[in-house]
Amino acid sequence: MAKDKQDIVIGLSVIICTYNRADLLKNVLQDVCQQTLADSEFEVIVVDNHSTDQTRAVAESFCQRYPNVRYCFEAQQGLSHARNRGWREARGEYLAYLDDDCQVPTQWLAVAKGIIELQAPIVFGGPYYAFYNSPKPHWWKEKYDAYHSMTYADSASYLEPDQDIHGGNLFIQQAILEKVGGFNPQLGMSGKHLSYGEETELQMRIFKALPEFRAYSDPRLYVYHLVAAKKMTIGWVIRALMAHGRAQYHLCPRNLMRFGIVINCLWRFVELPKNIIIVFFSLVFKRNRSKHPYFQNYLYESHRFREGCCGMLGFIYECVTTSLSTLFRHKPDKMSP
Template sequence: MDKVQLSVVVCTFNRVNLLETCIKSLVSQTLAQQIYEVIIVDNNSTDDTKLVSQSFCDQYPNVRMVTEFHQGLSHARNRGWLEAKGEYIAYIDDDAKAFPDWCEQIVSFTQRQPSIKVFGGPYYPFTLKLPPDWFPPEYGKFEICYEEREIDVKYEWICGSNMTYHRSIFNNGISFDVNLGMKGSALAYGEETHLMLVLANSGHTIYYVPSIKVYHLIASYKMALCWLLKSEYNCGKCSNKIFSLEHSVWDYLLILLRSFVSSFRLYIRYRREPFRRRVYYSFRNFFYTVGGIADKLFSK
């Protein structure tokens, strides 16, 4: 079978060492190489990304590289589906590693459920150094359930590092919102969540498939309380951009007060936890709330 069924898109910016690990996991898949391709989208990297990517392109006929000059993960992801030759387009982050049968499981699902155009699976953490004792043990793991089923996008979502789309979705004029997501090293989220909401509101069924698995890195810089709370703050900002709830200034102050009181109660409840883990568990929702309110009140 020489027709490309699956295009795997890896968007990257200045993380050449992590990218190399990711691509190695993709070129050693159990699926026959003529059935899938790997597209590396370099988003203006200034390290050795091009050199390392080209070395994979020279070794593997199903690997190719393109450069997206518009800065931002959404721009890079949109460039990925524009370049793709496959009927299905899968996305994996450059700091992730695919399970050996990841591509095979994706193709298998498309054969079992050809009517499903959007789906994804779990990710599990890996680290390059041992996390500190206080670090939340569940952090970096994403699972919804143990069964293959439709998700409710009001409460559930598919993660950006393990998601697949039928190319007809993009042919209908839908794409990743370039106003959302990472831009260079600027921390931001939400472009894949926004796309899921658009698709769900358009009548698409979105599936969670537990057999489609990847590993996702918990980088050493994330093993700090300040980074975890900053991440929650930025999640709140991005959530406001997606859902854009409207309240008066007094309502926002009341929401903020309630969130703080709730956090203080949690702080008392988690008194047996290590201090930094206790602070994170107690105040993460407060920082999320502050981020959303800050975006609503102060963003232009």
């Protein structure tokens, strides 16, 4: 249901979707509630995605202290469901989606307000940089911080059509989000299930509806994003890259579906075993131990391992399971004799 104009009563709505991370939620709420922008110019909506820890208590403690903070409970598990609940609850002209494991500088919303006043972009955002709350493993290199950061242009500018803003620091006009139907519930995290791609798919739909659309990036609009200890393991890397591969299947252009997607998947079937063999022999027999002193270094830095093994495996898995699901869902009933 479209919102009446009188329902849009504020400039910015910050939406924080969270699931069982009460300790992190407390930290990000403290940051957001200490912005230099006046409290009267923004609201904060905490969307509890069916948490079982102290999330509600933490959120309500901020609601009691800050009149512009609100709490809502979304029982349907899934980040996209939570994000959609957030914009339906919001009263802001612009929505700011912020991850619950972020740290935010005090000028974050003031910078956003300035961008809106000068540019009024449909979608905009800024970089995020890694921060840590646990010791890094012995094999970790400083340059790996870049794998867990996201930067765009060095100066404020509109991005190319094939570039999109990451969902952890994403601002979007509420009217446009409503027009395109919100986030796709088939994509995005769901509980402990890793899944990605919902913000990319959303911006693809905006571009389809508005071909002149370009996302806007400003390096001043930065946040810090937590790299938890579990993310600094090869096991996590494999899971995350497979999840990106699964998302890539759903992000394929619709005109590639059916015959084209089958060819795409078959090509990966052929390439995957070859890539696994090459990675194994390179790791065991050809690894440059001065460049890659630990096996984790080789795997972490190997494009063939990251994209040619993990990403391909995720794509193939999603292709097969989706095809089988579609096949059985549309299986015709047996004809009566």
